[in-house]
Amino acid sequence: MTAPRSFPRAARWLATGLSFAMSFMATGPVYSADRLPENADRIVAIGGSLTEIVYALGEQDRLVARDSTASFPAEALSLPDVGYMRALSPEGVLSVKPDGILAIEGSGPPEAVSVLASAGVPFVTVPEGYSGEAIQQKIRAVGTALGVDGKAEALSSQVAADLADAVSEAHKLNRTTRVLFVLSYTGGRVLASGTGTAADAIIQMAGAQNAIDGVPGYKQLNEEAITAANPDVILMMERHGDQNAASEILANAAIAQTPAGQNKRLIRMNGLYLLGFGPRTASAVRELSDDLADFGL
Template sequence: MRTTRLILSVASLFMLLLLAGTAGAAPMDGSERSVTVTDDSKKTVLIRGEPQRIVSLAPSNTEILYALGLDDRIVAVTERCDYPPATADKPKVGGFSTVNIEKVIAMEPDLIFAAPANTDEVIDRLRSLGMTVVILDPQTIDGVLHDIELTGRATGQEEQASTLIEELRTRIGTVAETAAGSPADRPSVAHIIWHDPLWVCGQGTFQNEVITIAGGTNAFGPVDGWSIVSLEEFITTNPDYILVSSGSGMDRDGYDAIYNYIITEPRLQRLDAVRNERVYVIDADIVSRGSPRIVDALEEVAGYLHPGTSGTVTPEAAGTVQSPGFGAITLIFALSAAVLLLQKR
């Protein structure tokens, strides 16, 4: 009799502990969750529940989503979304500026991350069909960090976003400290995205910010955005370093057209950067996209300007979050063992 009462007492205690542990827990599917965010178009967007079917309409958005560990929830991307390599296996919903609305709808998304280049017509159409659309359009490195935080809140990945932002800020700080502590003067740096005609970066671009934080001075800093300069103006400027874009759309069969032009054009052979072999190829996607990889570009450029001293810290993947209920399962086994021992008595 006493054994039976003890077993019942243990069972009751177990139920109380189990109820106490689950009473305040949010539903596993996040159905009770509701969050409001203000996207980069200044539009306030209400997101109900925790999105499980996400469509990304821009390469930079896709990179942020993957960096936050959301690959299992991404159901479609654009044809231009090529990083990380796992994007190759995702269904495609058209191009960056040629989104196929029918294909997007067919994916039944509960959240869409778009960009201005998708066009107002496409974005307005998706919203008119009841789709939840968040626009990301970072213009600076701080803007990238802000959009990582925004994406984390929109998807319920706040902790992962916070961890990623902290790691990126640490890496940025390391580069900035290295640049500040360098005894060398700030060299002039030109970044070219095309050579016929010569297109260079000016103020208000990611590339300008990368050059500046890395310890350089943009040779064409007074220029607004991306602009064409004459060959004569480029020669007169005579930058200490030249960065040329490669990557998607910039090379053909391993042939870096811009780099080849710079180092073979007779009129450029007297430039300091060419004579001192300081012409470097940098992946256009890494240095142009508003994604976490912009910090990779920052470290790469710092490595050119300050060889052997730039930060090389790479963010590690966010740790796996322990699923709710793990502690309860352990408790069940422990109490079951206690009951069996009592029964043997």
């Protein structure tokens, strides 16, 4: 029988992981813990908010790489990029010879994470969430993983207090503003955020209402759904190379009939800043609230 010309992707990843594991002389069972070794000073952070937290804790000198979602602080951009957090290549991650990996929950694909976790490199998964409590949990989890629990507790308390103040200020305005978060707009199709998402949470923190309620996750909207949502404002992420997106979406036939379209109300913010739920979330809440106020809402 003729041998197949190529292995399936999972098999290639497995072979890669085994090759690197052998080169690192890794032995024993899959590593599973909430704390990296004390001497871990070649750490890969997967998840933009985790990179932010490491910097906020003053432990950035231990980072040797980041994933492509890590765009803050600016200094982090000088670190090697191991790829998008949901489309990781074990070979890319292991090529920087890490002695510890911090990964946000949801990193993947699962086959890649399995190879990384079994390659002999200590691997800590940090829970994701979209609330003040979830941000505190993230900071504490990173602090525990890095062995700096005291610094993490101080940062967690500071961030929680700042966020509580920002949310309180925003909610004093008693808004009834309906905000439609558009994740993507391609070929006239609107992919918008429903409930249980980071966008849903930040909109509510800013004292506004998600225009798509009662529908979990992200949903492609038809004209009837957009009309029913009747948004006052469109919220989108800033993306390089899509300067025309704002005018295009406001020109959409259905959106043009809503208050958002009629009044040309569109807000664009950096994606990690807006949706990362890290140390800067209080600032993002204030900025979103101020932008709504600039529209008289």
